[in-house]
Every structure is written in C-alpha cells, then in structure tokens.
Amino acid sequence: MTTTNTILSNIAAIRKRIALAQQLYASDGQKPTLMAVSKTRSAPEIRLALAAGVSDIGENYLQEALAKQSELADQHICWHFIGPIQSNKTRTIAEHFSWVHSVDRAKIISRLNEQRPPQLEALNICLQVNINDEPSKAGASVHEIPALAELALSQPQLRLRGLMAIPANTIDPIQQRRNFAAVRELLQTLRQRFPEAHLDTLSMGMSADMESAIAEGATILRIGSDIFGPRAASTPD
Template sequence: MITSADIVANIAAIQSRIDAACKLYQRRSRPTLIAVTKTRSAAEITTAINAGISDIGENYLQEALDKQAELSVQPKQWHFIGPIQANKTRAIASHFDWVHSVDRAKIITRLNDQRPPELAPLNICLQVNINDETSKAGAAKDAIPQLAALVLQQPQLRLRGLMAIPVNTDDIQQQRHNFAALRSIFTDLQAKFPSAVLDTLSMGMSADMEAAIAEGATLVRIGSDIFGPRPSPSR
C-alpha cells in the first residue's frame, strides 16, 4: 500500500522529470502537472495537494463529487477527463473548472446551458481520436473545426485547446509522431480562429510524458507514477 511519504517522493520525481524534459527539448514554458486521482482516496488527494499539486483530474463523476465533498483542502482546479454521458453534464458543468473529454455537439450545448451563470466560463478541451481507434472516445480529426466553432459560440464555455489519448506504444518516436499530429491540428485551429484563446494541449501520461513535452504539451495527466498501480474502481 502506498504511503503519504511515497506520494510526496513520487511527485518530486515527476516534477524533476518534467524539468529534465523541458531542458532536453528546450521548452520555454513548463507544462502543468495534473494528478489523476480516479479510485484514489480523499486522504491520498490531500497528501498530493499538500505536496504542491494544484490540479486534480477525475474520470468518474460520482466518485469525484464524493471526494470534492469530503476534502477539507481543495485544489486550485478540478479537471473532468473521463467519457461524458449526456445525463451527467449538469453535475460536470457545476462542479469542474475544466472538461478535457468533449467530443460531440450535444455535450457542448448541454455543458453551456447547464453551467451556472455565477461561475466563470467552463474551460473546454476537445478530445481527438488521434489514431482513429474504434475502442476509444474522441472526435474524428476532420470534425474538430466544426466542434471548435460551436464551442466558441457558447457564452458559458471557453475553448482552450485539444486533448488526446494516443495508441499505447513504448516507441518514443511513435509517441512523438502521435503527439505531433495533435499539435498540427491545434496549430491549424489557432490559424482558423485567431481571436480565440487557444493555449492548451492536454497530452501525455505516465508512460509517454517526455514525448508529449517534446511536442508541446501544456498539461500532462499523471496517475500511476504518483499513486502507484490503481486499485479496482468502486463507483
């Protein structure tokens, strides 16, 4: 079982890896570390926050809501990064600062309509199915411009960028190729919508973080390298 000291040490090691990758690939800006906490306890999340983590990513809505209510110390930002069911958009719109997994028009309009007006606009990343995998969520590459245009029409949403979970591979060159493909779509969006504040590439996890940093990641989503192997989920 992982201890609080393990979590603190793992976070320090990840931050060192980020610094080393930024130096190696001559990155001028440093990506933000999102701690992915699905199936993790409120106590483990509290340890991570006290160790300097400001951004928490959750995949499962009810689990996230339970932990948000239980935590005595809250992160700066909550990120929803899991698949979105239409009947759960109201709670997502009300309880998160970012949503990374938006991939269809219905979800866009529901998140906008259900975002409480007293809250700041919800930060949106469109999820791209970068390798066209039938087993994965995400919009097709050629659908992204139309979805981006729709998000930009919503007053309660703020389009920030793109997210992807590429095919799993240990080949760093293939990892970089996949992330470069996402960056290319992102660059095209910036050119197509010059007045939009497009500043976010959410890409890179424990096994491919360095490749993502090499290709311009601004948010990296790390779970197992912070908290160890995941226990079985309970939702």
C-alpha cells in the same frame, strides 16, 4: 493506500523528469501543469498530493469525484473532469468542475453551455481528438474537430482552451512523438482558422509517455500511476 513519503517522492521524481525533458527538448520555458489523476484513489491520498504542491486534480468518474469534492471542500483544488461524458450527467459536470477535457460531441457542448451556472466563470473545455482513429477510444475524428471548435467558441458559458488526446499505446518514443505532433499540428490549424480564440492548451501525456508529450508542446500532463502507484479497482458511474 500509498504512503506519504511515497507520494511526495513520486511527485518530486516527476518534476525532475519534467525539468529534464524541457532541458533536452529546448522548451520555450513554459512548464506544463502537472495534473494528478486520482480515479480510484482516496481523498486522503489526494491530500498528500496537495501537500506536495499539486493543485490540479483529474477525475474520470462523476459520482466518485463528487464524494471526494465534498470531503476535500476545505482545500483549494482545480477540478478537471477527464472521463467519458454521458448526456444525463452534463449538468452536474457543468456545476462542479473548472475544466472538462473529454468533450467530443456537439450535444455535449450545447448542454455544458446551457447548464453552466451563470454565477460561475466560463467552463474551460478541451476537445478530445481520437488522433489515431481507434474504435475502442472516445474522441472526435480529426475531421470533426473544426466544426466542434466553431460551435464551442460560439457558446458564452464555455471557454475553448485547446485539445486533449490519448494516442495509441506504444513504448516507441518515435511513434509517441509522431502521435503528439499530430495533435499539436491540429491545434495550430485551429489557431490559424480561429485567430481570435485563445487556444493555449494541449492536454496530453501520461506516466509512460510524458517526455514525448513535453517534446511536442504538452501544457497539461495527466499523471496517475506514477504519483499514486498501481491503479486500484474502479467502480464506474
């Protein structure tokens, strides 16, 4: 388990990186939300991140997330589901999360809307785009996104916020920026097509490429290993 001082210092270092990237790339001043990606990490480790001021927590595996939510019920947390979505798990996701970032099929959109409890606020969703058309990755193609956005915007229990992407892995900052710029440009296309929608979210950027993501307008950074250390062994749902 990562120690208290390690997590606190890691988060402080990430915030310095965010501030420097904003300064370097002439940001408009809007600071991106720092989400702690806590898959395979324990509830006590999440508590340390919360103590450092992080309130947005991202989880990939549903059963693992539900156990942590139960253990952390005394905390004020905005829970984000960021993993692949199986159709038979949409009801539980719709009931237990405030955000879902990995929506990439019409069936998932419809089920999340139908299964979102009416007493809860509309579920914030992002459409996941496979911006580099990688066969090994989830996400809709660029060409599928407009129709999915139109469907999502028609659902009363959903609030389409924007796009999520996990671009092709590269250490080349120029290529990183090209990939993130493509996501940003796609969101701008959606804004022009659906001017009545409040599309304000670009969920992109992780530990190794957050600066490039910030340079291209990321509003939510999904950071795991640079907060908690090397990833522990996972047990998918």
